[in-house]
Amino acid sequence: MNIEIVTIGDELLLGFTIDTNAAHLARELAALGIRIVRRATVGDEPDGITTAIREALERTGAVITTGGLGPTADDRTKPAIAEIFGKAMVLDPDILAALEQRWLKRFGVSMPESNKQQAMVPEGATILTNRHGSAPGIWLEDAQHRWVAMLPGVPREMRGMLADTLMPRIRDRVPAGGVVVRSRTLRTCSISESAIADRLGELGRGVDGLSLAFLPGVDGVDLRLTSNAYAAAETERRLNAAAEQLTEKIGRYVYGEGQDDLAELVMLECATRSATVSVAESCTGGMLGVRLTAMPGASRVFQGGVLAYANDVKTRELGVETASLVEHGAVSETVARAMASGVRRKFATTIGVGITGIAGPDGGTPEKPVGTVWIAIDLDGAVHAVRAVIPGDRAEIRQRAAQLALDRVRRAFQGDAASEGWTVKA
Amino acid sequence: MNIEIVTIGDELLLGFTIDTNAAHLARELAALGIRIVRRATVGDEPDGITTAIREALERTGAVITTGGLGPTADDRTKPAIAEIFGKAMVLDPDILAALEQRWLKRFGVSMPESNKQQAMVPEGATILTNRHGSAPGIWLEDAQHRWVAMLPGVPREMRGMLADTLMPRIRDRVPAGGVVVRSRTLRTCSISESAIADRLGELGRGVDGLSLAFLPGVDGVDLRLTSNAYAAAETERRLNAAAEQLTEKIGRYVYGEGQDDLAELVMLECATRSATVSVAESCTGGMLGVRLTAMPGASRVFQGGVLAYANDVKTRELGVETASLVEHGAVSETVARAMASGVRRKFATTIGVGITGIAGPDGGTPEKPVGTVWIAIDLDGAVHAVRAVIPGDRAEIRQRAAQLALDRVRRAFQGDAASEGWTVKA
Numbered sequence: 001m002n003i004e005i006v007t008i009g010d011e012l013l014l015g016f017t018i019d020t021n022a023a024h025l026a027r028e029l030a031a032l033g034i035r036i037v038r039r040a041t042v043g044d045e046p047d048g049i050t051t052a053i054r055e056a057l058e059r060t061g062a063v064i065t066t067g068g069l070g071p072t073a074d075d076r077t078k079p080a081i082a083e084i085f086g087k088a089m090v091l092d093p094d095i096l097a098a099l100e101q102r103w104l105k106r107f108g109v110s111m112p113e114s115n116k117q118q119a120m121v122p123e124g125a126t127i128l129t130n131r132h133g134s135a136p137g138i139w140l141e142d143a144q145h146r147w148v149a150m151l152p153g154v155p156r157e158m159r160g161m162l163a164d165t166l167m168p169r170i171r172d173r174v175p176a177g178g179v180v181v182r183s184r185t186l187r188t189c190s191i192s193e194s195a196i197a198d199r200l201g202e203l204g205r206g207v208d209g210l211s212l213a214f215l216p217g218v219d220g221v222d223l224r225l226t227s228n229a230y231a232a233a234e235t236e237r238r239l240n241a242a243a244e245q246l247t248e249k250i251g252r253y254v255y256g257e258g259q260d261d262l263a264e265l266v267m268l269e270c271a272t273r274s275a276t277v278s279v280a281e282s283c284t285g286g287m288l289g290v291r292l293t294a295m296p297g298a299s300r301v302f303q304g305g306v307l308a309y310a311n312d313v314k315t316r317e318l319g320v321e322t323a324s325l326v327e328h329g330a331v332s333e334t335v336a337r338a339m340a341s342g343v344r345r346k347f348a349t350t351i352g353v354g355i356t357g358i359a360g361p362d363g364g365t366p367e368k369p370v371g372t373v374w375i376a377i378d379l380d381g382a383v384h385a386v387r388a389v390i391p392g393d394r395a396e397i398r399q400r401a402a403q404l405a406l407d408r409v410r411r412a413f414q415g416d417a418a419s420e421g422w423t424v425k426a
Numbered sequence: 427m428n429i430e431i432v433t434i435g436d437e438l439l440l441g442f443t444i445d446t447n448a449a450h451l452a453r454e455l456a457a458l459g460i461r462i463v464r465r466a467t468v469g470d471e472p473d474g475i476t477t478a479i480r481e482a483l484e485r486t487g488a489v490i491t492t493g494g495l496g497p498t499a500d501d502r503t504k505p506a507i508a509e510i511f512g513k514a515m516v517l518d519p520d521i522l523a524a525l526e527q528r529w530l531k532r533f534g535v536s537m538p539e540s541n542k543q544q545a546m547v548p549e550g551a552t553i554l555t556n557r558h559g560s561a562p563g564i565w566l567e568d569a570q571h572r573w574v575a576m577l578p579g580v581p582r583e584m585r586g587m588l589a590d591t592l593m594p595r596i597r598d599r600v601p602a603g604g605v606v607v608r609s610r611t612l613r614t615c616s617i618s619e620s621a622i623a624d625r626l627g628e629l630g631r632g633v634d635g636l637s638l639a640f641l642p643g644v645d646g647v648d649l650r651l652t653s654n655a656y657a658a659a660e661t662e663r664r665l666n667a668a669a670e671q672l673t674e675k676i677g678r679y680v681y682g683e684g685q686d687d688l689a690e691l692v693m694l695e696c697a698t699r700s701a702t703v704s705v706a707e708s709c710t711g712g713m714l715g716v717r718l719t720a721m722p723g724a725s726r727v728f729q730g731g732v733l734a735y736a737n738d739v740k741t742r743e744l745g746v747e748t749a750s751l752v753e754h755g756a757v758s759e760t761v762a763r764a765m766a767s768g769v770r771r772k773f774a775t776t777i778g779v780g781i782t783g784i785a786g787p788d789g790g791t792p793e794k795p796v797g798t799v800w801i802a803i804d805l806d807g808a809v810h811a812v813r814a815v816i817p818g819d820r821a822e823i824r825q826r827a828a829q830l831a832l833d834r835v836r837r838a839f840q841g842d843a844a845s846e847g848w849t850v851k852a
Contacts, residue, residue, distance in 0.1 A: 011639070013462050014607070015452030016650070019445060022467070026441030036439050038474065039467040041448070048464065106817050112620040132819075156819070181440065213442070224442075279733070285719030286712025289733045293711030296787055296820060298735070304743070305733035307705070307715045313730035313773065347739065361722055394722060 001174055003029060004056035005039040006049075008067035008077050009153055013043045021066040021151075021158050028162060032171060033180040033232075044068060049080040053148060057084065061146040064166070067153030069118070069135040078138060081148050082122035085140050095119040095127065095136055102134060132160035139169065181228040184239040186246055187260055188253040189220035189407040190423055196221055199249050207242035218392075218399040219262065220255075220407075255410055262406045263291035269413055270301040270351070277409075278347035279305035280318050280339035282330065283357040283373065287402040303347045308339065318342030318354075329368070331356050333385045336374035340385075344378045351412075352378040355405050359394045373401045375423070379412045386423035427600055429455060430482035431465045432475075434493035434503055435579055439469045447492045447577075447584050454588060456607035458600050461654070470494060475506040479574060483510065487572040490592070493579030495544070495561040504564060507574050508548035511566050521545040521553065521562055528560055558586035565595065607654040610665045612672055613686055614679040615646035615833040616849055622647055625675050633668035644818075644825040645688065646681075646833075681836055688832045689717035695839055696727040696777070703835075704773035705731035706744050706765035708756065709783040709799065713828040729773045734765065740782075744768030755794070757782050759811045762800035766811075770804045777838075778804040779831050783816075785823045799827045801849070805838045812849035 005025055011017040019041060026036045037060060042048040049068070056063045068077030082089050096119035103111035118135050121127065128137030133154060141147040149166055151158045188196065193216045197204045206212050207225060215222040225242050227235045247254055255262050270277055279288045285307060292302045306317045311330055314320040320338040328334045336354045344352025357373030364370035369389060376385040386408060390400045404423060411417060431451055437443040445467060452462045463486060468474040475494065482489045494503030508515050522545035529537035544561050547553065554563030559580060567573040575592055577584045614622065619642045623630045632638050635655060641648040651668050653661045673680055681688050696703055705714045711733060718728045732743045737756055740746040746764040754760045762780045770778025783799030790796035795815060802811040814830055816823045830849060837843060 010637075010652075011641075012449075013452060013465065014456055014609075014652070015449035015454075015462075016609075018449050023438075023441035023444050026439060028441075030440055036441075037469070038478065039439065041465040043463070052464065106815070107618065108815075112624060114623055115620065156822075226442075281712070281715075283719075284716075285724070285728070286707070286715030286731070286733065289707075289712030289735075290710075290716055290824075293709075293735060293824075294821065296785075298711070302711070303736045304739035305712070305735075307712065307731035307733065309715075309719060309725055309728050309730045310773075317730070347736075359722075395720065398716075398719075 001032075001034045001062065002037045002060045003034055003062045003064060004060050005036055006052050006056055006063060006065045007039070007041045007153075008044065008049055008065055009041075010043045011153075012041050012067070020155055021153065024155070024159060025064060025066070025162065028167065029170070030181040032167075032174050033178045034170070034174065044076055046076050046080045046083075049077060050083060053081060054084050057146055057148065061144070063148045064151065065148060066151045066158050069137070069150060069152045077150055078120065078122060081138075081140060081150060084148075085122060085142055087122040087124060087140070089120045090123050091116075092119050092121045092127065095121065098136075099134055128161055128165040130157060130161055131164060133157035137161050137165065139166075177231055179229060180232050180235055181226070182232075182235050182239065183224050183226040184243055185215075185225070185258050186223045186243060186254050187220060187256045187258075187262075188223065188250060189255050189262060189403060190420075191221065191250070191253040193221050196223070196250055196253075200246070203245060203249065207245055208238055210238055210242050212242075212246075218396055219403050220253075252416070255407060261291075261294070262403060262410065264295050266406050266409050267292060267295055267298060267301050269410070273350075273413070275301065275350035276303050276347075277301055277351045277353065278303050278343045278349040280308055280314075280343035280352065280354045281305060282308050282314070282339070282355060283359045284355050284398050284402050284405075285309060287398055288353060288355060288405055291402055291406065303349050306343055306346070314339065318346070331358055331368055331372055331374055333374055333376070333387070336376035336385050337378075337383050340376035340378040341383060350380060351409060353405050353409065354378075355401055357390075357397070357401055359397045359401075361394060371397050373397070373404070375401070375405045375408055377405075377408045377412045377417075379409075382412075384408070384412065384417040386419045388423045427460045427488065427604075428463045428486045429460055429488045429490060430486050431462055432478050432482055432489060432491045433465070433467045433579075434470065434475055434491055435467075436469045438467050438493070446581055447579065450581070450585060451490060451492070451588065454593065455596070456654075458593075458597060459604045459606040460596070460600065461607070470502055472502045472506045475503060476509060479507060480510050483572055483574065487570070489574045490577065491574060492577045492584050495563070495576060495578045503576055504546065504548060507564075507566060507576065510574075511548060511568055513548040513550060513566070515546045516549050517542075518545050518547045518553065521547065524562075525560060554587055554591045556583060556587055557590060559583035563587050563591065565592075603657050605655055606658050606661055607652065608658075608661050608665065609650050609652040610669055611641075611648050611650045611684050612669060612680050613646060613648050613682045613684075613688075614676060615681050615688060615829060616837075616846075617647065617676070617679040618642075619647050622649070622676055622679075626672070629671060629675065633671055634664055636664055636668050638668075638672075644822055645829050646679075678842065681833060687717075687720075688829060688836065690721050692832050692835050693718060693721055693724060693727050695836070699776075699839070701727065701776035702729050702773075703727055703777045703779065704729050704769045704775040706734055706740075706769035706778065706780045707731060708734050708740070708765070708781060709785045710781050710824050710828050710831075711735060713824055714779060714781065714831055717828055717832065729775050732769055732772070740765065744772070744780075757784055757794055757798055757800055759800055759802070759813070762802035762811050763804075763809050766802035766804040767809060776806060777835060779835065780804075781827055781831050783823070783827055785820045785827075787820060797823050799823070799830070801827070801831045801834055803831075803834045803838045803843075805835075808838075810834070810838065810843035812845045814849045 126139040339354030360370035371390040552565040564576040765780030786796035797816040
């Protein structure tokens, strides 16, 4: 099954917005064995939209569009596609009612006139419910089973609608037993790309007919295995076997798979152990708190924290001794340890985390260059601290510091407080 | 002058790589007055490449491609385009010599045979030097002055070659005094897209020959004016006049322009006033702290904060009365006010900010639905509080709450503490 994607919007064509929808669609569909054979981007002009979709439809008979479903005057996708299928635009009373209700409920005011356009649909279209926003999606199909699915352009809404309604529809049309493209990703932290390559040796070039990609990011290095030559069952077998081979070599650094978020995993582990957490953050300014509260239900584990940006906050609120600050400096093992233990005592939690570092771009010295971060974990009174010298700009240093701190909590739970890879004890 | 872009690569089509080249090209070319009328992405298959480029060339006579110039077997752009122009592939001895030299110098080994392909070019092509990598670009043109420019796919190399060699070539072909595309963006906060549309009335459909796009995001709604029908001087005049007209109608909500970050503006304003800030965050879990410390030198203004996630942290650390929590609930005006004033006293700052809300997805009630957030600002002892019911998922609610809080600090500085638009006093 071949599909073409047409993404619509002046935003995209002018380069104001990077098109992330097309990539997401491609990855999701590849997992069903569907090939995206071409992708086109056109502006909000009706002629351009009509031409691009008509051509794509002639080639494949199956087209997904994103964008151009909103309430503003520059959204012209629906009428353009209605024209291709020779359909009139009609008002859908159910959509109108839902939109009006949504406005009253969410904003406490009646819906502006301009939003009514969102309730207009091509005659005979199937409505794809949008639980994630106001503009519903549309599925239009002709007697020859040629179809166009229209999704919204807002990535969050597009992704939600794809998962909720479009993927199930498309899955029903895919014949069983064909070659599929699937990948499996191991997420690592506290180790560099080249250190992984060294440890993997030959495996780094690909495992048992699968390709292996190294994807470094602020969360660490992801290792993506991709299979694109086998049917579904064989694909699964090879992906599993390859993931096992990699884990044998670098398992200590693997904290999760796929889209796993380290903060979420740490929070789940805390919940399982009935452990509570508090944080004392200096250079990260709240990033660790943000990560730990991103997940619903965080309040069972996360109690709170102190943003100890100024030095006197460190002494007054966390009990860091002024003498330590003077003697060792704010970015030091002594201070990180005092922060972790200080916040743990203050909030009476199982775990206290302390982070202090130099996020830059200024403030570095030869002994403590920009990127120097001390992280301490106090777990039930046992404190361990590590130092990392983190590359990148200010934003990256802060994000990586928060991620490293989470990884130290994970490791502390495993009784593995050794420093290695990215983190080096003084 | 119209140009089409064709980006080439299985990575793009499979969604493993996000296509940032197309957006970069579009922005650069728009500033010369060139319109990108369509963009296509195809895989590494010769047929797909040939078809897409041939079609684009027929429509515009001017095509830029990225990708498919590398040494690997799946790079097929050059032969595909040679075929379209009816040219043979020939070995370019200069390129070959440069490649061989590069290998010896960089890697200390002679170049692998497979890389020789990079020295093959269509007969009669102009070589675009690549100072940023190994694969040179190609310019191919026929007697009717229809042309294709081939750039590498690696973003750094593509950008470098575009600036070094392609932009000057294209600039020479653009008539002087011609039409340019430029835009100007006003950033608003605390007001919804539709409320802006209502206030702008007719202006919402475009101002004085310029188009107006509404770009809602977690920071608020950006209003982007785009001019694409005038020469440079007239463009500037119209953009300035239009921005003034918009500001007359909705100036109160405009916090900045272009890429302005509200946190950065608030921090600069604080620095100017020698004001210091502390934060008390519940539902946002540290997001406000992160925003306020994103900028180097934040320590002159930002002292620190309390992440008061658990209720007893609110009482113990911030002096929120238990009776208030029981009577009004943690998400209430009374509690937000007590948090703002409590943290301001504790850290002895000019400004204290309190945020408490229900980020969801659970925990909402009919009286306090998910998204309900109370924000209080204590500026020099004068406290004001507003309530907002923020749409979106948990992450969006939190990000928007932090942004709204920053906007309240901005407004407090202006002596404008009225609630309206997004924020409604109880």
